[in-house]
Amino acid sequence: KQEVTQIPAALSVPEGENLVLNCSFTDSAIYNLQWFRQDPGKGLTSLLLIQSSQREQTSGRLNASLDKSSGRSTLYIAASQPGDSATYLCAVSSGGSNYKLTFGKGTLLTVNP
Amino acid sequence: EAGVTQFPSHSVIEKGQTVTLRCDPISGHDNLYWYRRVMGKEIKFLLHFVKESKQDESGMPNNRFLAERTGGTYSTLKVQPAELEDSGVYFCASSLLGTGQFGYTFGSGTRLTVV
Numbered sequence: 001k002q003e004v005t006q007i008p009a010a011l012s013v014p015e016g017e018n019l020v021l022n023c024s025f026t027d028s029a030i031y032n033l034q035w036f037r038q039d040p041g042k043g044l045t046s047l048l049l050i051q052s053s054q055r056e057q058t059s060g061r062l063n064a065s066l067d068k069s070s071g072r073s074t075l076y077i078a079a080s081q082p083g084d085s086a087t088y089l090c091a092v093s094s095g096g097s098n099y100k101l102t103f104g105k106g107t108l109l110t111v112n113p
Numbered sequence: 114e115a116g117v118t119q120f121p122s123h124s125v126i127e128k129g130q131t132v133t134l135r136c137d138p139i140s141g142h143d144n145l146y147w148y149r150r151v152m153g154k155e156i157k158f159l160l161h162f163v164k165e166s167k168q169d170e171s172g173m174p175n176n177r178f179l180a181e182r183t184g185g186t187y188s189t190l191k192v193q194p195a196e197l198e199d200s201g202v203y204f205c206a207s208s209l210l211g212t213g214q215f216g217y218t219f220g221s222g223t224r225l226t227v228v
Contacts, residue, residue, distance in 0.1 A: 004155070032216070034216050034217065036219070041224075042221055042222075043119075043204065043219050043220055043221030043222050044204065044206075044219035044222075045219075046216055046217070046218065046219070049216040089156070091156075099144075099208070100146065100158045100161060100169065100172075101146075101148070101156075101158065101206075101217065102158070103148075103155045103156040103157070104155060105154070105155045106155075
């Protein structure tokens with residue numbers, strides 16, 4: 001059974017700092033990994049999608065890496081801003097017949113002005 | 114392109130009542146998923162439709178939950194009768210082709226509170 005763990009559960013940093021969020025998964029037989037952002041009371045916004053054959057994806061100040069063999073992914077946020085404050089969720093798709101997602105509990109990020 | 118639409122956004126009902134949640138996927142997305150997040154837990158899979166057929170409903174908690182997708186378009190999730198532990202946020206997601214190649218687009222969710 002796939003399990004996804006995200007560390008830390010919460011993180012508070014000053015504006016401008018670079019930061020790393022961690023995600024680990026127990027079964028390396030994944031199809032892809034997706035990072036989401038959730039703002040309070042809002043839905044999930046997809047940030048980055050990494051296919052199992054890829055090592056990393058970048059979008060603006062965000063960079064996500066994937067090490068499938070070790071069951072790890074990191075989300076790097078450069079030059080953090082108060083608007084980055086949100087919960088960041090990692091989810092893996094294990095393929096199979098329906099590619100359903102297994103989520104971690106998320107990391108609550110607060111960027112202080 | 115319109116995103117995944119869910120309504121209502123919030124619902125407060127009494128224990129024992131019935132509630133129906135609706136999801137409109139992105140047009141052309143045959144794959145539709147329901148997920149749920151209860152307080153303090155991670156988001157968990159409920160079920161998966163391909164067009165109007167249920168492909169996997171292994172995550173449905175019990176027979177008080179009924180999901181339908183008439184005509185392969187929008188989907189409804191009915192909870193009858195609702196219990197306190199059903200409170201949480203119910204998310205709908207859709208994807209193209211079912212391969213997961215393009216990831217998933219989620220709706221804003223329905224926050225259900227059972228009192």
